[in-house]
Amino acid sequence: MTDTVTKLHDILTGINRGDEDSFNTFYDTYYDRIYKHIFIRTSYDEHTTKDIVQQVMLKVVKYVKPVNSEDELWKWLLLVCRSTLADEYRKRTKLKETPFDEDIDSGDSTENPPELLYALDLALPTLSEPENDLLDNFYFKKISYNSLAEEYGCTSKAVEMRLSKIRQKLKTLIVGTLHNGK
Numbered sequence: 317m318t319d320t321v322t323k324l325h326d327i328l329t330g331i332n333r334g335d336e337d338s339f340n341t342f343y344d345t346y347y348d349r350i351y352k353h354i355f356i357r358t359s360y361d362e363h364t365t366k367d368i369v370q371q372v373m374l375k376v377v378k379y380v381k382p383v384n385s386e387d388e389l390w391k392w393l394l395l396v397c398r399s400t401l402a403d404e405y406r407k408r409t410k411l412k413e414t415p416f417d418e419d420i421d422s423g424d425s426t427e428n429p430p431e432l433l434y435a436l437d438l439a440l441p442t443l444s445e446p447e448n449d450l451l452d453n454f455y456f457k458k459i460s461y462n463s464l465a466e467e468y469g470c471t472s473k474a475v476e477m478r479l480s481k482i483r484q485k486l487k488t489l490i491v492g493t494l495h496n497g498k
Contacts (some may be wrong), residue, residue, distance in 0.1 A: 317460050321385060327380045328389070339377065346393065347373075353397055353456065357433075364404070371400045390452065405430040431494055439489035447482050454479060 327345075330338025350372055355365045357467070375396050383389045409430050453459045453467075454475075461472035468475065 317375075324386060324389065324484065325382045331377060331380050336432060341371065342376070348406075349390075349456070350393060353394070357397075358400055368397075368404055371403075372396050377398065380453050381423075387452070391448070394456075398440075401431070402433050402437060403458050405433055432490070435490040435493035436486070438493050439486050442466070442489060443482065443485070447478075447485075448474070450478060451482060495496065 322441070327338045327341050331342060347369070351365060351369050353366050353370070355362070357396075358364045358368065372393070376393070379396075380392075384390065450464070450468075453464055454461075461475045464475045465472040
């Protein structure tokens with residue numbers, strides 16, 4: 317095991333044991349990334365974002381298991397975030413609240429975030445691991461086309477085209493799910 321994996325393993329094992337220092341280290345390391353991920357998906361609603369991040373952190377404490385890499389941990393954290401967001405959407409829809417954006421005109425919006433999020437949750441696992449990695453590297457880790465091109469041994473245009481194909485594949489899967497669900 318590398319030092320990074322060993323350190324990560326120790327932190328996650330510590331969280332399982334209820335070690336506050338391990339949780340604080342985890343929190344300091346991942347809070348901003350989780351917050352940014354959720355903030356965008358809540359239409360920039362700071363209050364809702366903080367509530368959801370708190371729920372995610374509670375799930376981390378309750379369910380985290382040691383992993384073999386930081387990428388594996390981040391994929392699990394994204395799944396926890398999506399699940400928690402979906403729960404919040406369902407709760408707000410059930411309570412007849414406008415999901416995350418109080419300024420949307422009622423009845424005029426053709427977008428339905430709970431169904432869209434659900435469709436996305438169904439579509440993402442169907443992507444291959446390299447496709448998921450590329451999406452994660454570009455959209456969440458904010459790695460540039462040029463840096464990704466160097467990493468993958470291709471041109472930046474090839475990376476751009478791969479991302480375009482992945483987005484099109486996701487769009488097709490999401491539209492199909494939304495169409496079949498109605």
